[in-house]
Amino acid sequence: MEQIINPIALYTVCVLGGLGVAFALPRRDQRMQILGGVLFAAALGVAALALGLKASQAGGLPNYFFYPFALVGLGASVRMITHPRPVYSALYFILTIIASCGMYLLLSAEFMAFALVIIYAGAILITYLFVIMLAMQAPTSTRDELLDDTDAVAREPVLAAALAFILLGILTTAMFRGIGEIHPAGNERTALNGVLQYLPAKVDRVLRRADMIDDDEQVLRLADGTAAVDADTGIITIENTDLHTTRLITGDEWPENLEASNLDRLGFNLMHDHPMTIEIAGIILLMAMLGATVLARKHTEYEDELKASHARKLGLDGSPNTNAGGQR
Amino acid sequence: MMDPVLTLAQLSFPAPVGDSMLAHYLFVSAAMFVIGLIGFITRKNMIIMFLCTELMFQGAGLALIAFGRHHLGQDGQTFVIFVLCVAAAEAAMALALVVLLFRHRESLSAEAWKDLQG
Numbered sequence: 003m004e005q006i007i008n009p010i011a012l013y014t015v016c017v018l019g020g021l022g023v024a025f026a027l028p029r030r031d032q033r034m035q036i037l038g039g040v041l042f043a044a045a046l047g048v049a050a051l052a053l054g055l056k057a058s059q060a061g062g063l064p065n066y067f068f069y070p071f072a073l074v075g076l077g078a079s080v081r082m083i084t085h086p087r088p089v090y091s092a093l094y095f096i097l098t099i100i101a102s103c104g105m106y107l108l109l110s111a112e113f114m115a116f117a118l119v120i121i122y123a124g125a126i127l128i129t130y131l132f133v134i135m136l137a138m139q140a141p142t143s144t145r146d147e148l149l150d151d152t153d154a155v156a157r158e159p160v161l162a163a164a165l166a167f168i169l170l171g172i173l174t175t176a177m178f179r180g181i182g183e184i185h186p187a188g189n190e191r192t193a194l195n196g197v198l199q200y201l202p203a204k205v206d207r208v209l210r211r212a213d214m215i216d217d218d219e220q221v222l223r224l225a226d227g228t229a230a231v232d233a234d235t236g237i238i239t240i241e242n243t244d245l246h247t248t249r250l251i252t253g254d255e256w257p258e259n260l261e262a263s264n265l266d267r268l269g270f271n272l273m274h275d276h277p278m279t280i281e282i283a284g285i286i287l288l289m290a291m292l293g294a295t296v297l298a299r300k301h302t303e304y305e306d307e308l309k310a311s312h313a314r315k316l317g318l319d320g321s322p323n324t325n326a327g328g329q330r
Numbered sequence: 331m332m333d334p335v336l337t338l339a340q341l342s343f344p345a346p347v348g349d350s351m352l353a354h355y356l357f358v359s360a361a362m363f364v365i366g367l368i369g370f371i372t373r374k375n376m377i378i379m380f381l382c383t384e385l386m387f388q389g390a391g392l393a394l395i396a397f398g399r400h401h402l403g404q405d406g407q408t409f410v411i412f413v414l415c416v417a418a419a420e421a422a423m424a425l426a427l428v429v430l431l432f433r434h435r436e437s438l439s440a441e442a443w444k445d446l447q448g
Contacts, residue, residue, distance in 0.1 A: 006353040023365065027372050049361075053354055062348035064355075072358045079362055079385055083369030088377050088438075095381055098362070102392055105355065109347070109399040114407050118391075121414050126384070126421045133425045134377055137432045152374045152439035162371040170364040177356050264407075271404035272411065283415040290419030294426035300433075 006178045011052035013171055018045035020167030026084045027156035027163070035084065042080055046073055065108050075101030086153045088134045096123045113265050195233040197262040197270045202229035205238065205260065212257040218244045347400045355396035363389030374439050376431065380424040387417045 018041055025038025050069055057063045078097035085091050099122045106115035198205055202221050209215045222230040222241040230239035236253020262270075272280065366385030373379055391410045398406020428438065435442040 006350050007357075019361070023368055027368075049357065053350070053357060057350035057354065060348070060350045062350035064351045068354060072354070076358065076361055076365070079365045079388075082385065083365060083373060083378070083382060088375055091378050091381060095385065098385065098388065102362075102388055105358070105392060106395055109355065109395050111395045111399070111407050111410075114391075114395060114410050117411070117414065121418065122384075126418055129421060129425060130377065130381060133428060137377070137428065137438055152437065152441070153378075155374075156372040157374055159372050162368050166364045166368045166371070169367070170360055173360045173364075174357055177360065178353055267404045268407050271408050275405070276408055276412075279412060283412055286419050287415060290422045294422040297423070297426035298429045 007052050007056055007174075009175075011048060012174060012178075015045050015049040015052070016167045016171040016174075018042070018048065019170070020163045023080060023084075023167070024160045024163035026080060027159040028084055028086045028154055029156065029159070030154065038084075039080075043077070046076060068105065068108055071101045071104035071108070075105070088138065088153065089131065092127055092130050092134060096127050099123050099127070110264060113268055195231075195262050197267050198233060198260070199228045199231045200270060200274075201262070201266060202227075204266070205229050205231055208257060208260045209238075209240075209251075212259070214251065214255070214257060215240055216242075218242055222248055347396070352396055352400045356393055359389045359392035359396065361389075362386075362392065374441055376428050376438050376440050377425075379440065380421070380428070383420065383424075384417055387413055 022038045022040070022042030022045055025034050026042060027035075027038070029035065050073070054063065054069075075098050078094045078101060082091045082094035082098060085094060099118060103115040103118050106112075106118065202223055205221045206215070209221070210217075215221075219240050219242050222239040224230055232238075236256045238251040238256075239248055240251060241248050363386050366382045366389060369382035369385065370379050373382065391413050394406040394409050394413070396406075398404065431443065432438060
């Protein structure tokens, strides 16, 4: 297979990026952090150039929106781990998520992109922000810029960055070697529109809107309830419900907007191929909710008093003073 | 003149994503994962440590979606939904733990707990 990236460029990117992140991690010296940021930006630039030049030779350049999304996403994620203030870290993470949503859109995963904005940026990160604001004291005039060591100084930045970027080098090398042996499975039309046979009502609607079937016609329903749509050849069998005659629509006449949308295919895959996993996911979420409630519960004085008074009422309290009712 | 909506949707949808295009997305996802890993190791603030695990989830999710697009299958996207579920559950548990630990030591530092015995 053809080379996807020049190995020298790849390892240069890893070294530059590692140095950049190691310097940019929180420390007392601001100038080092700026130097780290510059180094990391240089690494990103080299990576984009090396990948892009090779890809343009091979003719497989991604959509040009990819580059800004990738740069914003990676830059924001580095800023997230280097910013000393947790609130800003969370906000930079939201930026990372929105950039990866852009990449999801480029990969035609619209539903996941919007779900990511709603669930991650809208729910999970807001919860994080709430907890950060609960746990942090607001900076007062006396301790304004004086962050304590917890946030201001990183632990083992050089070692961590070196190990992690060695891991990145190995990961990318392995991935770029391995991709060549994987090929898209099956016929594209089958992969994309195979779901249509399970959506007879949708096929009916689209065909009727395209004036390809009359009011008394519909797609032939097979015995198991699926529609007679052959995604491989594009042949659709139409049944006249009054006369019980059938006719065929061939692949050439296939209307342009008759296609399973991303949401159709995703929903079908979710419900048809992974029903048990949904159940398990539900159980995990329920258990997490219960566990979080139990863990974060506050034992208040009031509760203790209430328990004690209940115990007195029931005569369970062992001390003789309060247990007057029990001794007749 | 290209239709901007079509451009955003990677032009002709059924065309498979080639190796070199896939490599771009995989590189970004691996870099995101690794940055999250560095953050998890180096930062001492427990909330940021858990944020970094979320960043690693993001990297994994991007790889899943890119491979799903490469194969023209839906399993990648389906699994990102489950990754989202696990991330939400993990965030709930982690934040509950952080709140619990913060009440004991009045500090978010992971080092406040370094005397814990295994």
